[in-house]
Amino acid sequence: SQTIHQWPATLVQPVGSPLSLECTVEGTSNPNLYWYRQAAGRGLQLLFYSVGIGQISSEVPQNLSASRPQDRQFILSSKKLLLSDSGFYLCAHYHTGELFFGEGSRLTVL
């Protein structure tokens, strides 16, 4: 079965500091991977998706970037965090008609 690991689970960072959130997928190869952000009381907003190593598509202009250095690894980064980057970040992969999610990373920017 496929499993999605995200870390860290919780992160508190000051404004202007860098960010790195990591997602790894087990039990599948060449997955389609996604980063979503969920702000309080709002739906999931798609940030990035990747269909393969080094292939990143950005959905919205923002302060964040994504990279896919390995087949089953997807990283969300920022060089300088903003207050508005706070939220719940979810990694997901699409397989056989379903989108499977990880447990999420809660980011608070102070």
Added chain:
Amino acid sequence: EDQVTQSPEALRLQEGESSSLNCSYTVSGLRGLFWYRQDPGKGPEFLFTLYSAGEEKEKERLKATLTKKESFLHITAPKPEDSATYLCAVQARKYGNKLVFGAGTILRVKS
């Protein structure tokens, strides 16, 4: 602009009090409509996918239905453990495998 709208935003039910959640969408070329359950601080958990108008799917106390404009998630005789946020998402042909989510309905079931 493609939109997914869920209503109500929040719903409080007594245990055993059946009700429905609504998901209306304005997207052309629908490939699928998805329902997820999300517990606080957790990632969404897949419930159903519906592909065509008239289709219905059931799982325990939940039944999802689909028309050309909206989907309903019916909850029959809910229990406190059904309390969660229920998310609806649509997948359109022009978006490939990407899903567009609604804001969700927060359900609270009191015993």
